[in-house]
Amino acid sequence: xxxxxxxxxxxxxMVPPVALEAHAQASPPAVQRAPARADRQVADNxxxxxxRMNANTITVISGTPGGTYFRMASDLAFVLDESVPADRLxxxxxxxxxxxxxxxxxxxxxRGPVIGDGRxxxxxxxxxxxPDRNLTDADVASVRERCAAAAxxxxxxxxx
Numbered sequence: 001x002x003x004x005x006x007x008x009x010x011x012x013x014m015v016p017p018v019a020l021e022a023h024a025q026a027s028p029p030a031v032q033r034a035p036a037r038a039d040r041q042v043a044d045n046x047x048x049x050x051x052r053m054n055a056n057t058i059t060v061i062s063g064t065p066g067g068t069y070f071r072m073a074s075d076l077a078f079v080l081d082e083s084v085p086a087d088r089l090x091x092x093x094x095x096x097x098x099x100x101x102x103x104x105x106x107x108x109x110x111r112g113p114v115i116g117d118g119r120x121x122x123x124x125x126x127x128x129x130x131p132d133r134n135l136t137d138a139d140v141a142s143v144r145e146r147c148a149a150a151a152x153x154x155x156x157x158x159x160x
Contacts, residue, residue: 069129069130069131069132069133069134069135070129070134070135071102071127071128071129072127072128072129072135072140073125073126073127073128074125074126074128074140074143074144075107075123075124075125075126076093076123076124076126076144076147076148076158077108077110077121077122077123077124077158077159078121078122078123078124078151078156078157078158078159079115079119079120079121079156079157079159080119080120080122080151080154080155080156080157081118081119081155082118082119082120083118084154084155084156086106086109086122088154089122089151089154089156090104090106090124092150092151092153092154093124093126093147093150093151095150096143096146096147096149096150097126097128097143097146097147099131100128100129100130100135100139100143101126101127101128102127102128102129103126103127104124104125104126104127105124105125106122106123106124107123107124107125108121108122108123109121109122109123110123121159122156123159126143126147128140128143144158
């Protein structure tokens with residue numbers, strides 16, 4: 001939260017307070033709520049920010065982009081033949097995860113003696129989020145199992 005105020009303090013000389021207030025009013029109501037704070041340091045930072053901006057009111061924008069519930073990340077690496085295109089595995093993983101998938105990134109490709117000739121390891125980071133609840137460890141374990149089964153249909157093995 002302090003980073004948010006620091007960022008506002010940096011851009012305050014460039015943006016008139018009216019523009020910030022108008023932006024906050026254009027945000028959805030769920031994003032406009034300002035959470036109650038018991039922490040005096042945060043309140044002091046808000047007051048000094050207001051003084052620096054010469055503004056009478058500041059609407060604190062809170063919430064998480066993309067939803068109210070926490071996102072979880074899971075890294076999975078699969079070993080498969082060079083002949084299988086990475087986009088086929090990508091599509092299989094997307095279908096296996098379903099609606100919980102926020103984003104998927106291929107972040108590492110490894111070829112070497114550890115996995116054998118003609119094979120490669122593809123490592124993916126899955127970002128997961130449910131629209132109606134926080135995910136549990138059991139939810140993530142289920143996603144991993146479904147991904148391993150979908151990749152297995154392509155001849156890929158989940159790397160441990």
